[in-house]
Amino acid sequence: MTATLENAPAKGETVLRLRGVSKNFGAVSALTDIELEVKAGEVVALVGDNGAGKSTLVKVLAGVHQPSAGTIEFCGRQVTLDSPAKALDLGIATVFQDLALCENLDVVANLFLGHELSPWALDEVAMEVRAWTLLRELAARIPSVREPIASLSGGQRQTVAIARSLLLDPRLIMLDEPTAALGVAQTAEVLNLIERVRDRGLGVIIISHNMEDVRAVADRIVVLRLGKNNGVFTPDSSNQELVSAITGATDNSVSRRAERKSGHAQESHGGAA
Amino acid sequence: MSQNPSQPMLDRSDERVRHDDSLAAMAKGFIDRVRSGDLGMLPVAVGLVVISIVFSALNPVFLAPNNLVNLLFDCATVGVISLGIVCVLVLGEIDLSVGSMSGLSSAMVGVLWVNMGLPVAVGILAALVAGAAVGLLYAALYNRLGMPSFVATLAGLLALLGLQLYILGPTGSINLPYASVLVRFGQILIMPDWLSYVLALLPGLAMVGRGLRTRSQRLAANLSAQPMRALILKAVVLTAVLEAAMFYLNLGRGLPWMFALFVALAVLLNYALTRTQWGRSMFAVGGNKEAARRSGINVRRIYTSAFVLCSTLAALGGVLSAARLASSSQQAGTGDVNLNAIAAAVIGGTSLFGGRGSAYSALLGIIVIQAISNGLTLLNLSSSLRYMITGGVLAIAVIVDSLARRSRVSHGRA
Incomplete structure (x- = not known):
C-alpha cells in the first residue's frame, strides 16, 4: 500500500477556495465574507482570539453548519456541504479538539469505526495490517493496536485521531487545536505528523492558539478577527x-x-x- | 514459519510491549488482566464452585443429574430474556420491563391459542411482533423525546403488566394443553444422547478451525499469531469439559432441546456482537456516543435495534416460560424475572455502565442465578428468604462490576 493517492491533486494546486462565506446565527454574524484558499501540500494556520469564528469556519467546512452566503469550491468544483457524511465523502476530514475516540475499543476498531471492512464478517486481519501500515507511514509510536484507547497517552490518542482522519484518503484535513492538551515531546510529535501529512500532498488547516506551534509548521497564517479576514501572514512575520x-x-x-x-x-x- | 529475521512482524516491532507466548507467560498475562479489573468469566467460575459446594453440602439432590437437567430447562426461559438485556446494557441503557413483556407475551399465547383457537404459531408470532412493537416504542421515546430508558421502561413495566392482566380477563390463568408440541418442548423434549455428544464437540472444533484460519491469515500478512499449543490446549480443555457435562446430564434425562435453542441464540448474538459492523457500532455507541455519531454511525438506528431486540427476546422468553409452566397466568413474568435477567448479564461480565459485555455472559450468568434459585427451592426456604438472598446476590454482582470498572480505569483499560 503506498502513501500517495492516485487522485490527489498535484502539489500547489488549489484544494479549497472559499469566496465570501458568511454565517449568521440569528442577528449575530459569526462569519462575514471569509476568503480562504488552501493548496495541496500546504499548511494553513487559522488563528484568532476567542470568538473570532475559527471553530464556526471549521464546522462549516466539516458539514456541521451550512453557510448563510458565499461559495465553497473543492478541487475546482463548487460544492454544498450539507452533512458531515457529505464532507467526509468529498475528502474533507476533521480532527476535532476532543478527538472523539471510543476508549473501550482498541486502536484498530477506532481507526475503522463506521467504515469496517466486510461488515457481515469483519476482516480483522486486513484491518490490522492497514492500521499498522498507516501508523508506520506516520512514524507513529503506538505499542500495540490491540490495546484499548484508554491505555494510550494524550499524544498517542492524537496520533490515532489523525490516522483515522487519513484512513478515508482525504484531500484536506482540518485539525482543531491539535496540540492544546499535549506535553512538549508529544507536541513535537504531532507537529512532525502534520509535516508528514503535508508531504503526502494533502491540504492542511490547523487551528491553534499557540503561536510557536503555528510558526513551526504553517506555510501561511490566516488571521480572523470578529468573523472577518484580518490579514494573511508568513511564518517569519513578527510576533x-x-x-x-x-x-x-x-x-x-x-x-x-x-x-x-x-x-x-x-x-x-x-x-x- | 514465514518470519523473516531482518524484517520484524508488523505488530512486534515495538520493544516496549511484552508478548505472552509461552503457556506460563499466558497464565501470567491472565493474572495481570484479572488484577487490573478485567475479570472476564472469573466471577462465574468462582460463583459456580461456591454454589455447588454449599448447596450440595446442604442437600445432595442439588448435584443429581436430573436436578441439573431441570435447572437447564429453567435457565433457558430467563436466559433468553437476559440475552436481550445484554444488548441494552452494552449501550449503557436498561430495560426494566422485560419481565412484564415476557408475562404479556405468555398471556397472548394463551389467549390467542387456547381461548380463541388460533394455531399456536400465530400466537407465538403475535407475541414476538408485540415485543418488537414495544421495543420500537421505547426507541422512539428515547430517540425522539430524549426520555431516559430507565423511566420509559419503568413505565412500561406497569403498563405491560396491566395489559397482561387485562387480556387474561377475570379467570386469570389459562392452562396450555399438555400434549402440545410447545408444552412438550418446554417440559419433556430431550436431545438423543449421541446428538448431544456430537454437538458438544462442535465448539472445540470451531475454535481450532477458526484459530487455524486466522493463524494462517495473520502469518501470511506478517502479523504475529497465537501459538498452536495454546489453541489446542484451550480446545481440548473446552471439549473435555463439555463432553463430561453431557455424560453427566445423560446419566439423567439428557440435554433439553429448549436449552439448546438458548445456546444457539447466544452463539448467534455473540457472532453479531463481535464479528459484524453492527456489533462494533453497538460497543462504540456504548463507549462514546458522540464519537460514534461523528464517525458516521447512525446512532438512533443502533438504539432502535437494541431496544427492539431486547423486547423481542423478552417476548420469546415469555413464550418459553409459558411452555415450561404449561400455563399463562397473572404471575407469569412478575416477581424476580426482571432482576434475574439483569443480574445474570451483570454476573456474567456485562457492565451496567455500557461498552463492555458479551452474549456468553447471559449464558453463564443465568446458570449461576438459576443454580442459586434452584438450590434455595430445594432447601424449602420461604420466598421471603429467597427474595432477600437473590437481592443480595444482585447487589454483590453490581458491586463487583463497579469495583472492577474503577480498577480498569486506574489501569488504563476503560
Whole structure:
C-alpha cells in the first residue's frame, strides 16, 4: 500500500477556495465574507482570539453548519456541504479538539469505526495490517493496536485521531487545536505528523492558539478577527504584527505586557552596571 | 514459519510491549488482566464452585443429574430474556420491563391459542411482533423525546403488566394443553444422547478451525499469531469439559432441546456482537456516543435495534416460560424475572455502565442465578428468604462490576 493517492491533486494546486462565506446565527454574524484558499501540500494556520469564528469556519467546512452566503469550491468544483457524511465523502476530514475516540475499543476498531471492512464478517486481519501500515507511514509510536484507547497517552490518542482522519484518503484535513492538551515531546510529535501529512500532498488547516506551534509548521497564517479576514501572514512575520492583527490594535494587552517586561529588564540591567 | 529475521512482524516491532507466548507467560498475562479489573468469566467460575459446594453440602439432590437437567430447562426461559438485556446494557441503557413483556407475551399465547383457537404459531408470532412493537416504542421515546430508558421502561413495566392482566380477563390463568408440541418442548423434549455428544464437540472444533484460519491469515500478512499449543490446549480443555457435562446430564434425562435453542441464540448474538459492523457500532455507541455519531454511525438506528431486540427476546422468553409452566397466568413474568435477567448479564461480565459485555455472559450468568434459585427451592426456604438472598446476590454482582470498572480505569483499560 503506498502513501500517495492516485487522485490527489498535484502539489500547489488549489484544494479549497472559499469566496465570501458568511454565517449568521440569528442577528449575530459569526462569519462575514471569509476568503480562504488552501493548496495541496500546504499548511494553513487559522488563528484568532476567542470568538473570532475559527471553530464556526471549521464546522462549516466539516458539514456541521451550512453557510448563510458565499461559495465553497473543492478541487475546482463548487460544492454544498450539507452533512458531515457529505464532507467526509468529498475528502474533507476533521480532527476535532476532543478527538472523539471510543476508549473501550482498541486502536484498530477506532481507526475503522463506521467504515469496517466486510461488515457481515469483519476482516480483522486486513484491518490490522492497514492500521499498522498507516501508523508506520506516520512514524507513529503506538505499542500495540490491540490495546484499548484508554491505555494510550494524550499524544498517542492524537496520533490515532489523525490516522483515522487519513484512513478515508482525504484531500484536506482540518485539525482543531491539535496540540492544546499535549506535553512538549508529544507536541513535537504531532507537529512532525502534520509535516508528514503535508508531504503526502494533502491540504492542511490547523487551528491553534499557540503561536510557536503555528510558526513551526504553517506555510501561511490566516488571521480572523470578529468573523472577518484580518490579514494573511508568513511564518517569519513578527510576533508584534501577528498579535496586533489578532487583537485588532497595536496598543493591546500583549504588547503592553511585553513593553513593561522589557522595561523592567533594562532597568535592572542598568542598575547592575 | 514465514518470519523473516531482518524484517520484524508488523505488530512486534515495538520493544516496549511484552508478548505472552509461552503457556506460563499466558497464565501470567491472565493474572495481570484479572488484577487490573478485567475479570472476564472469573466471577462465574468462582460463583459456580461456591454454589455447588454449599448447596450440595446442604442437600445432595442439588448435584443429581436430573436436578441439573431441570435447572437447564429453567435457565433457558430467563436466559433468553437476559440475552436481550445484554444488548441494552452494552449501550449503557436498561430495560426494566422485560419481565412484564415476557408475562404479556405468555398471556397472548394463551389467549390467542387456547381461548380463541388460533394455531399456536400465530400466537407465538403475535407475541414476538408485540415485543418488537414495544421495543420500537421505547426507541422512539428515547430517540425522539430524549426520555431516559430507565423511566420509559419503568413505565412500561406497569403498563405491560396491566395489559397482561387485562387480556387474561377475570379467570386469570389459562392452562396450555399438555400434549402440545410447545408444552412438550418446554417440559419433556430431550436431545438423543449421541446428538448431544456430537454437538458438544462442535465448539472445540470451531475454535481450532477458526484459530487455524486466522493463524494462517495473520502469518501470511506478517502479523504475529497465537501459538498452536495454546489453541489446542484451550480446545481440548473446552471439549473435555463439555463432553463430561453431557455424560453427566445423560446419566439423567439428557440435554433439553429448549436449552439448546438458548445456546444457539447466544452463539448467534455473540457472532453479531463481535464479528459484524453492527456489533462494533453497538460497543462504540456504548463507549462514546458522540464519537460514534461523528464517525458516521447512525446512532438512533443502533438504539432502535437494541431496544427492539431486547423486547423481542423478552417476548420469546415469555413464550418459553409459558411452555415450561404449561400455563399463562397473572404471575407469569412478575416477581424476580426482571432482576434475574439483569443480574445474570451483570454476573456474567456485562457492565451496567455500557461498552463492555458479551452474549456468553447471559449464558453463564443465568446458570449461576438459576443454580442459586434452584438450590434455595430445594432447601424449602420461604420466598421471603429467597427474595432477600437473590437481592443480595444482585447487589454483590453490581458491586463487583463497579469495583472492577474503577480498577480498569486506574489501569488504563476503560
